[in-house]
Amino acid sequence: MTKMARFGAPASSSKITRTSGKGEVFVDYKDVDNLRRMMSPNGKILGRKRLGLSAREQRMAAQAIKRARFLGLLPYTSATI
Helix, strand or coil, X not given: CCCECHHHCECCCCXXXXXXXXXXXXXXXXXXXXXXXXXXXXXXXXXXXXXXXXXXXXHHHHHHHHHHHHCCCCCCCHHHC
């Protein structure tokens, strides 16, 4: 059986945050596969409750998604997902 999180979303097995050499926690905007899992099929950023993130991690994830969209790594809408 697979592990299910609340709200019917599958539990994420990998952490989205990483630690730099200095010990600072960050979310990598170039890791498109992880960022895509944090978006709905329509391209919306999923909520904190659904993703199981802390408030700080959610802010970093949203900023990383917006950065990736601006650079063309992720789409803004579902037309190209």
